[in-house]
Amino acid sequence: xxxxxxxxxxxxxxxxxxxxxxxxxxxxxxxxxxxxxxxxxxxxxxxxxxxxxxxxxxxxxxxxxxxxxxxxxxxxxxxxxxxxxxxxxxxxxxxxxxxxxxxxxxxxxxxxxxxxxxxxxxxxxxxxxxxxxxxxxxxxxxxxxxxxxxxxxxxxxxxxxxxxxxxxxxxxxxxxxxxxxxxxxxxxxxxxxxxxxxxxxxxxxxxxxxxxxxxxxxxxxxxxxxxxxxxxxxxxxxxxxxxxxxxxxxxxxxxxxxxx
Amino acid sequence: xxxxxxxxxxxxxxxxxxxxxxxxxxxxxxxxxxxxxxxxxxxxxxxxxxxxxxxxxxxxxxxxxxxxxxxxxxxxxxxxxxxxxxxxxxxxxxxxxxxxxxxxxxxxxxxxxxxxxxxxxxxxxxxxxxxxxxxxxxxxxxxxxxxxxxxxxxxxxxxxxxxxxxxxxxxxxxxxxxxxxxxxxxxxxxxxxxxxxxxxxxxxxxxxxxxxxxxxxxxxxxxxxxxxxxxxxxxxxxxxxxxxxxxxxxxxxxxxxxxxxxxxxxxxxxxxxxxxxxxxxxxxxxxxxxxxxxxxxxxxxxxxxxxxxxxxxxxxxxxxxxxxx
Numbered sequence: 001x002x003x004x005x006x007x008x009x010x011x012x013x014x015x016x017x018x019x020x021x022x023x024x025x026x027x028x029x030x031x032x033x034x035x036x037x038x039x040x041x042x043x044x045x046x047x048x049x050x051x052x053x054x055x056x057x058x059x060x061x062x063x064x065x066x067x068x069x070x071x072x073x074x075x076x077x078x079x080x081x082x083x084x085x086x087x088x089x090x091x092x093x094x095x096x097x098x099x100x101x102x103x104x105x106x107x108x109x110x111x112x113x114x115x116x117x118x119x120x121x122x123x124x125x126x127x128x129x130x131x132x133x134x135x136x137x138x139x140x141x142x143x144x145x146x147x148x149x150x151x152x153x154x155x156x157x158x159x160x161x162x163x164x165x166x167x168x169x170x171x172x173x174x175x176x177x178x179x180x181x182x183x184x185x186x187x188x189x190x191x192x193x194x195x196x197x198x199x200x201x202x203x204x205x206x207x208x209x210x211x212x213x214x215x216x217x218x219x220x221x222x223x224x225x226x227x228x229x230x231x232x233x234x235x236x237x238x239x240x241x242x243x244x245x246x247x248x249x250x251x252x253x254x255x256x257x258x259x260x
Numbered sequence: 261x262x263x264x265x266x267x268x269x270x271x272x273x274x275x276x277x278x279x280x281x282x283x284x285x286x287x288x289x290x291x292x293x294x295x296x297x298x299x300x301x302x303x304x305x306x307x308x309x310x311x312x313x314x315x316x317x318x319x320x321x322x323x324x325x326x327x328x329x330x331x332x333x334x335x336x337x338x339x340x341x342x343x344x345x346x347x348x349x350x351x352x353x354x355x356x357x358x359x360x361x362x363x364x365x366x367x368x369x370x371x372x373x374x375x376x377x378x379x380x381x382x383x384x385x386x387x388x389x390x391x392x393x394x395x396x397x398x399x400x401x402x403x404x405x406x407x408x409x410x411x412x413x414x415x416x417x418x419x420x421x422x423x424x425x426x427x428x429x430x431x432x433x434x435x436x437x438x439x440x441x442x443x444x445x446x447x448x449x450x451x452x453x454x455x456x457x458x459x460x461x462x463x464x465x466x467x468x469x470x471x472x473x474x475x476x477x478x479x480x481x482x483x484x485x486x487x488x489x490x491x492x493x494x495x496x497x498x499x500x501x502x503x504x505x506x507x508x509x510x511x512x513x514x515x516x517x518x519x520x521x522x523x524x525x526x527x528x529x530x531x532x533x534x535x536x537x538x539x540x541x542x543x544x545x546x547x548x549x550x551x552x553x554x555x556x557x558x559x560x561x562x563x564x565x566x567x568x569x570x571x572x573x574x575x576x577x578x579x580x581x582x583x584x585x
Contacts, residue, residue, distance in 0.1 A: 014537075018404040024442070027405060072426065110377060129519070136370060136385045136401050139375035141343065150344055150450040153370045154519075156512070166453065171366040172458035172466070173272070174513045178342065181449040189519065217357040226415055230395065230408040241565040247578035250550065253566050259527050259548060260583065 004047040005122040006068045007113055008040040008083055011133040027133075033083040034179055036079045038127025041086075042188045044068060045195040047126050048087045050160050065089045071096065071109055077211060084206035085198040092116065092210040096223060108223045110142035115219035117147060119259040122164075122183060129154050148182035153187040164172035203234040263290050264304045266357040268350055268375075273339065276320035279363030279421075280307065280469045281474050282430035286421040287327040289390040290359055304328050305440050307435075308353055313341035322435040329571050340365055340452035349376035349557045354379055357416060358393070364522070365466075376418035382411055383418040388425040398422070399440040402518045402541040416566060422465065424524035424545040430511050447562060458511035462488075462497075465514065466499035471525045471546075473516055474509070475501040475539075477532020477553060477572060481509045486576045487531060493583050499523070501533045517542035531570050535560030541561045552576070 005019060012018060013033040021028050036044075044066075051064040068088035070076045073095065078093040094112055094209045096104050104112075130137035144151035152158070152167035156175070160182070169176045172188045216223060244250045254260040265287040287305045307321040310332045318332040331353065337345055350371070354360045360375060362368030376383040389397040390405070395410040396419070403519045411417050438465035465471060472491045474484055484498070491498045499516040500509065516523060518538040524545035531552045533539060540563055543549060551564035552572050561567040569576060 012401070012546075018401045020405045027401065059427060106373065107377060107380070107382060132402065135402065135518070136383070137369050138376070138385060141370065142377035145342070145347060145374040145377035148447075150372065150447075151370070154366060155456070167369035169366075169580045170512045170519075171370075171455075172513060173286070174455060174459075176455045176509065177453040179451045179453050184449075190502070191512065226411060227334070227384070228412070229408045230410050232400075233406045233408070234349050235399070235403055235406055238563050238565070239550075241561075241563075241567055241570070243561075243567045246568070246570070246576050248581055250552075250566060250568050250575075251579065254527075254548075257548060 001063050001065055003065045003067060003120055003122040004050060005113075005116060005120055005125045006040070006044045006066060006088065007084070007125065007127045007139070008044065008046045008068060008070050008079055009037040009128070009131045009133075010034050010070060010079045010132055011037045011058050012132050016037055017080070020232055025234060026232050030215065034075070034079070036082060037131045037133075039130060039132070039188055039190065040221040041195045042190055042192050043126040043128050043186075044086055044088060045193045046085055046158060046186070046188060047124070047134055050124070050158070050195060051104070067092060067120055067122070069094065069113065071104055071112055080211055081206050082203075083210070084197060085202040086196060086211045087202070088209075090209055093213045094219065095213060097216060103226055105227060106136050106138035106222060107142055108211060108221065110146055112144050112216065112219060112221050113139070113145045115221060117256070124160070124184060124186065126186045127190060129189055139184050142207050144185040147183075147185070150184040151187070152178055152180055152184060154189045156189045156191045157184050158186060203210055263359060264357045265290060265306070265359045267305065267307045268346070268360070268362045268371065268555050269307050269309045270341070271309065271311065271317040271318060272365055274316060277365070278428055279365050279368070279423045280321060281324050282362055282423045282426040283361045283421045284324045284326050284429035285389060286387060287359070287361060287427040290393050291387070293321070293392045295388060303435070306331060306357075308333060308350065308584060310338040310341070310349060312336055318437045320471040322431055322437050323431045324330060324429045324490055325346070325431065325433040326429050327433050327435040330435050331476045332348060332437055332439045332514050333442060335440065337446055341371070342450050342452060343374045344447050344450040347378055348446065349442050350375045351378040352442055352444050352500055354416065355360040355403045360416060361419055364422045372418055372420050378481070379418065379420050382407060383417045383420070384411070385420050387419045388422045399541075400578045401508070402537050403544055422522065424522045439534065462491060463495065465497040465499050465516070467527055469525055470494050470496035470527045471499050471516070471523060472496045472529045472531065473499035473533060474531050475533030476503040476507060478504060478509060484509055488571070489579045490576055493580055496527075501536070501540055503536075509553040530560050530564070531576065535556045535563070538548050556573055
């Protein structure tokens with residue numbers, strides 16, 4: 001059986017207003033809606049589509065198992081249940097030691113996922129290209145390095161066939177296509193697909209799907225934080241601008257600023 | 261402790277990407293924070309150029325003020341910048357350096373974490389300011405919060421440099437260029453197939469002094485011609501919001517925002533763009549932001565220096581006429 005591992009992160013919902021705590025210790029998350037990181041939702045959708053399309057002839061649809069994993073607090077079970085409702089076959093939650101849930105560094109996350117790949121032996125690991133909270137964009141690449149396997153980051157098209165994948169990547173210069181041998185790590189751009197909506201019967205079904213919880217110790221991981229967070233500040237606010245009423249006033253205003 | 265900085269050059273085989281000169285500025289800033297303990301000459305800034313034939317790119321890197329040495333690593337497999345191929349080479353070169361920098365472009369974002377993992381080092385993504393050689397500032401939550409982070413001595417720092425936050429280092433340097441041959445086993449599991457570019461004769465979006473961007477309000481690929489015409493009058497580059505790219509009006513390399521290009525032009529004109537957070541994350545460093553949108557309540561007006569609520573289809577041609585030939 002071939003396996004696809006999808007990694008998802010529980011983050012502040014992309015529509016929630018982000019507020020820096022007055023004491024500068026971080027972001028206020030109490031009572032804020034939490035969701036699957038949108039890039040990771042795309043990652044899961046892509047795994048489902050790869051499974052549905054099959055990865056070679058003859059089609060091996062029913063033989064592909066999708067495992068969804070998250071590293072985070074107990075509450076991340078909610079996001080894993082949503083992922084199971086979308087169509088993942090089973091879920092794994094890896095819980096960091098108490099007190100470190102919010103600051104698991106990408107390298108530790110990558111080591112943890114590496115341990116999962118050693119247990120599960122997936123052919124494909126898919127993650128979002130970045131999490132919308134810390135905007136690091138590191139985990140997938142770090143995992144690929146530690147695993148000694150190919151990476152295809154910022155993917156907007158993935159074709160899997162006969163042990164290889166052809167991936168179109170969104171790069172600054174345009175669209176780059178690369179070919180990688182499996183197993184490989186993919187990170188997703190938002191344009192890769194549009195995630196499906198979860199149907200009510202799927203939510204019911206998801207409740208019966210397996211969700212295992214592991215600790216870092218179970219995977220032999222000792223978190224080793226290397227970056228100290230000194231403080232968190234709100235950004236500088238731009239000065240309130242002026243309104244003009246037509247094109248002529250706009251041109252005058254630009255001339256006054258020396259921009260025309 | 262003395263700072264020794266290694267910068268991985270970004271280039272297209274022929275030309276050095278301007279993002280590299282911004283990394284040099286960041287390196288110079290790291291150097292200047294450690295000057296009490298050492299003289300300026302002792303702060304090493306090495307630029308590594310990986311290419312099939314890196315002659316022209318190495319010469320351009322050597323001319324950047326602040327660069328003390330260029331390592332030219334020519335190898336046929338370095339023709340295309342594949343992270344899986346470059347990272348093991350960078351990792352070999354990186355020992356003895358305190359900082360390893362790349363730009364926060366798709367090149368650097370792809371490569372640097374792979375390097376960091378091979379080194380067992382932390383990466384600081386999108387560094388926007390240098391507070392000391394070990395302390396930096398970086399945006400999180402699409403720029404809605406700024407984190408100050410510190411890495412203790414004794415650990416190499418891998419970082420991507422937020423290109424919109426640093427001025428390009430000027431030329432005027434004359435670093436020596438040293439050819440290097442590395443004895444590193446390179447993987448064969450990753451192959452370059454092709455690159456398709458929506459190239460144009462207009463100024464480069466990432467470095468243009470003036471940028472005009474269109475959003476979903478343009479309504480079609482056809483209507484983007486309005487912007488091209490205005491841009492050509494102003495000598496401006498043309499960008500787009502994610503919505504416009506998603507709608508298929510323009511190619512992805514025109515996208516400005518959190519997952520597209522993060523830019524800092526003198527003048528940014530947002531036309532028919534509502535101002536989603538992820539778009540604003542890409543333009544916050546523009547000196548002057550102009551917004552033209554039919555919805556007077558659009559969030560773009562909250563950060564615009566000059567706002568004009570109205571119909572872009574009448575305003576843009578009028579503007580073009582008023583600006584003159």
